[in-house]
Amino acid sequence: MSTLRVTAELLTVHEHPNADALELAQVGLYRAVVAKGAYVSGDAALYIPEQAVLPDTLIEELGLTGRLAGGAANRVKAVRLRGELSQGIVCRPRALADVDLAQAAADGTDFAELLSIAKWCPPIPPTMDGDVERAPGLLPWVDIENIQRFPAIFEAGEPVVLTEKLHGSACLLTYAAAEEGPGRVQVSSKGFGSKGLALQEDPRNLYWRAVLGHGVPEAAARLAEKLGASRVGIFGEVFGAGVQDLSYGANARSEELGYAVFDVSAEIDGQVVWLDAAELLEGELPLVPRLYEGPYDIDRVLELASGRETVSGRELHLREGVVIRPVPERYSPVVGGRAIAKAVSPAYLTRKGGTEYE
CATH class of the missing domain: 2.40.50 (OB fold (Dihydrolipoamide Acetyltransferase, E2P))
Incomplete structure (x- = not known):
């Protein structure tokens, strides 16, 4: 949001x-x-x-x-x-x-x-709630502005990547390396993460179920070692029936809980950088679908924001939209931070009975 x-x-x-x-x-x-x-x-x-x-x-x-x-x-x-x-x-x-x-x-x-x-802050369902603790070392996710509100974020022809925006709930995992022994893992939602809070480990919690079920802590530890990073943040979407109104054929009430990584950050030599999730984690973890890579064209962006989802491979329902990133990553003076934006499908915005849990 x-x-x-x-x-x-x-x-x-x-x-x-x-x-x-x-x-x-x-x-x-x-x-x-x-x-x-x-x-x-x-x-x-x-x-x-x-x-x-x-x-x-x-x-x-x-x-x-x-x-x-x-x-x-x-x-x-x-x-x-x-x-x-x-x-x-x-x-x-x-x-x-x-x-x-x-x-x-x-x-x-x-x-x-x-x-x-x-x-507006949506209510938190019990499966997404839990006991929390202060987490000053948590790597947070960033708010993404809508490209239709800030069309000058990208320049025409600039190299960009468009990934499918999934309608689930954002899961934040931070792995902090230790000098000896295993590092520390903290897991949070977007809502709690924005307040500097992490969820205490609980096998009933939606986010902990997702990261443990998909081996995300182990993948983060391997990535930290590969990059020489003191901290690694892996940001994924948890989805399925029981999470939001769009399920992508997954089910949060069973072992079929969906999870897909959409972004990675790392602290290297004291500086936090954003990295290409597909380049680093292809074959390691499920990834959100990449829909387009090429020159930025607003008409192409808005076209791809609509249509049917590609996560299930069966086009089960409408697509939420797309996320736009530049290649390479850069700062945007338009939003005063990371150059990243979203475009949302009109059909998604006007659907009936939609949920928007964080």
């Missing part, structure tokens, strides 16, 4: 092909449905992204009472309005009436706290 920022943006307004009273306001490559005539291209307005949880007062002001997602009808979710995908909300709240939104857009001001807008 990406970070939540509620910012002012300059809009490009398009005609809605199926509704005379509606238009499409574009932010990055996202489009949100708005009332016709409310904005013109070049206007500045507030953009509230998906997964934002709004306070009741703002919901009432925007005329969205009872129309948002979640049990409390307060969460922003992608929807189709008259056939067009609408992602996020474009508005001008009264609380910002005296704010120069064009200048705020230039400054990148975040209005989430001012407007009491929070990021």
Whole structure:
């Protein structure tokens, strides 16, 4: 899940092909449905992204009472309005009436706290929960921004790799080498890992079942020795029926629990670097499918983000999307960190009965 920022943006307004009273306001490559005539291209307005949880007062002001997602009808979710995908909300709240939104857009001001807008945190099922301990040495995963929100992360023609984004739950394993004897293994979820917490070993826990069942600690130890690394992080997706609503033919309630590595990091000579999981772990551990390697083309990215999954080999259901990485790894000034992004299938965003556990 990406970070939540509620910012002012300059809009490009398009005609809605199926509704005379509606238009499409574009932010990055996202489009949100708005009332016709409310904005013109070049206007500045507030953009509230998906997964934002709004306070009741703002919901009432925007005329969205009872129309948002979640049990409390307060969460922003992608929807189709008259056939067009609408992602996020474009508005001008009264609380910002005296704010120069064009200048705020230039400054990148975040209005989430001012407007009491929070990021939605999904509930934690019992199989993904457990006793935790502080883990300052845990190598964390990074939040991945959507390429449609930040289309300038990559340059046209830049060499990239696209891997399939799986709808499971991210599992973080850190192996810390020891001078003598076996190293220390810490396992966490994305949610706990972001708080610097690791899950105590428990054979009933989803993540521990996955890493022990697939021999991930042993693979991490071998990799640390090969690289001369003091720490190795192996990041995998745990999936199957009982994890999320998309199963890929696996089953978390049995020995058929799915697991696939999507990234690797290592601390070498005191510096943490990101490495190619396929190059290092092919034949060692299951890997997420690699769908494309070549020059970056946004149309190709969005095309591959949709379609059917390839993990099972049977195209059992829709694909969540793709993850884009540059070759080689680099820093991105656009997001102020690692150059990595995701593109998500519209069908995935608007599916019914979806789950989003971390």
